[in-house]
Amino acid sequence: MKTTVLSLLRAAPDTAIVLTAPGRRGLTYRELRQLVGRIHRQLAARGIGAGDRVAIVLPNGPEMAAAFLAAASGLSAAPLNPAYKQAEYEFYLSDLRPKLVLVEAGSDNPVRAAAEKLGVAVAELKVEADAPAGAFSLWSEEAGCVPPSPDHEALVLHTSGTTSRPKVVPLSQANLFASARNIADTLQLTAQDHCLNIMPLFHIHGLMAVILASAGAGASVCCTPGFNALRFFGWATEEKPSWYSAVPTMHQAILQRAERNPEAVAQMKLRFVRSSSASLPPAVFKALQETFHCPVIEAYGMTEASHQMASNPLPPGEQRPGFVGRAAGPEICILDADGAPLATGKEGEVCIRGTNVTSGYENNPTANAASFVDGWFRTGDQGYLDADGYLKITGRIKEIINRGGEKVSPLEVDDVLLEHPAVRQAVTFAMPHKTLGEEVAAAIVLVEGATLEPAALQAFAAETLAAYKVPRRIVILDEVPKGATGKVQRIALAGLLGLGEE
Numbered sequence: 025m026k027t028t029v030l031s032l033l034r035a036a037p038d039t040a041i042v043l044t045a046p047g048r049r050g051l052t053y054r055e056l057r058q059l060v061g062r063i064h065r066q067l068a069a070r071g072i073g074a075g076d077r078v079a080i081v082l083p084n085g086p087e088m089a090a091a092f093l094a095a096a097s098g099l100s101a102a103p104l105n106p107a108y109k110q111a112e113y114e115f116y117l118s119d120l121r122p123k124l125v126l127v128e129a130g131s132d133n134p135v136r137a138a139a140e141k142l143g144v145a146v147a148e149l150k151v152e153a154d155a156p157a158g159a160f161s162l163w164s165e166e167a168g169c170v171p172p173s174p175d176h177e178a179l180v181l182h183t184s185g186t187t188s189r190p191k192v193v194p195l196s197q198a199n200l201f202a203s204a205r206n207i208a209d210t211l212q213l214t215a216q217d218h219c220l221n222i223m224p225l226f227h228i229h230g231l232m233a234v235i236l237a238s239a240g241a242g243a244s245v246c247c248t249p250g251f252n253a254l255r256f257f258g259w260a261t262e263e264k265p266s267w268y269s270a271v272p273t274m275h276q277a278i279l280q281r282a283e284r285n286p287e288a289v290a291q292m293k294l295r296f297v298r299s300s301s302a303s304l305p306p307a308v309f310k311a312l313q314e315t316f317h318c319p320v321i322e323a324y325g326m327t328e329a330s331h332q333m334a335s336n337p338l339p340p341g342e343q344r345p346g347f348v349g350r351a352a353g354p355e356i357c358i359l360d361a362d363g364a365p366l367a368t369g370k371e372g373e374v375c376i377r378g379t380n381v382t383s384g385y386e387n388n389p390t391a392n393a394a395s396f397v398d399g400w401f402r403t404g405d406q407g408y409l410d411a412d413g414y415l416k417i418t419g420r421i422k423e424i425i426n427r428g429g430e431k432v433s434p435l436e437v438d439d440v441l442l443e444h445p446a447v448r449q450a451v452t453f454a455m456p457h458k459t460l461g462e463e464v465a466a467a468i469v470l471v472e473g474a475t476l477e478p479a480a481l482q483a484f485a486a487e488t489l490a491a492y493k494v495p496r497r498i499v500i501l502d503e504v505p506k507g508a509t510g511k512v513q514r515i516a517l518a519g520l521l522g523l524g525e526e
Contacts, residue, residue: 354378
């Protein structure tokens, strides 16, 4: 069997459901396979085939999921955030050079203007009124097409680019095949599983951990319009999911709503809850366990690894709060600054290698030279492996706060601040300081109805943390600014909050 996305979609029975949406008829695997073949032939009629890039600019939902599966299984999918402005689209389209951009019928998204300016063709999805969730067509012309090989590109994404120009990450058919299998094996996904997707589908987490891993396992996914804490429990009651995956900020918002929806919570029969894309504070891990009465599976992923690198196991394996689990696909090692392996328990840079890891950034020899050492990919994360092979991430190397030579892990401070009963969210970050270079600061969101003075929280933190780790500046906010995928951008926070040198 070829290690391609197309081969993943061929295993499930024809009548099994693959995609649903609130209030919509489900799409069967037979209908998905027919859709995929039809779209491949329609694109072939316009000279678009294996390895060619197709940009997808659609809102979250079943059509976005189906468009991704169709593009990734026969071409190269290039999903873009539908909230971008025209100038952002011009940058990404110039960088990616797609053959086509897919949009909703009647869409006035600014990607149209950007595509027209750059001479990129645009196609609208045609969706019949009574079509099952995800079904669409492009045009009537069809032509014969050749399926991709394992080496063909299947997905292309940009890095977040918070500190430099975003880098282009091409991922092959073999990369996606390996990662989808790794995730499905880790989560023991079967045809009986049904995931409630709340992750954005222009990001590796939702695309791989939810859509492709489920489709490769013969499971099903409910494709919601996107994350909405107010609607989460209504969707859950209607769809009866066996699991969901989210970033920690989403989990925190869901937990807050859970207090007001005890009946809906009681009806949920989750096999597990999954968390990835940012560190899950132990306090949130515990609250999820106590609320949903199921295992909480924290995983570790990144775009360059086609998502999953490590994961906590399901029972009877142990789920360790504060750890991202054991290697779950690629090999993991800890290297020092010179590229030498470190012993168990020693802190250094987390490095990976495996069939799910990109072969390198596109047209960026400088980044590739810096990112690969002796076949290992350097993640940029700092951490260590314990005696049982569980990985502890102690921080993003670029996010570690250097306070006059004393290094402070923001994650460590976060975990302490979150132990205070009045704190719902805590994000520790570096702020500029005239003499120390950097000082420790924290953005805090309080539990609804709670009050707390910064000085009281500093005193609380000082009971656990060394004095130099206690935030000198605490800003209490209604909401911490986040990026498009729901992740907090620590490096940019001082600037976003207007905190200059002190």
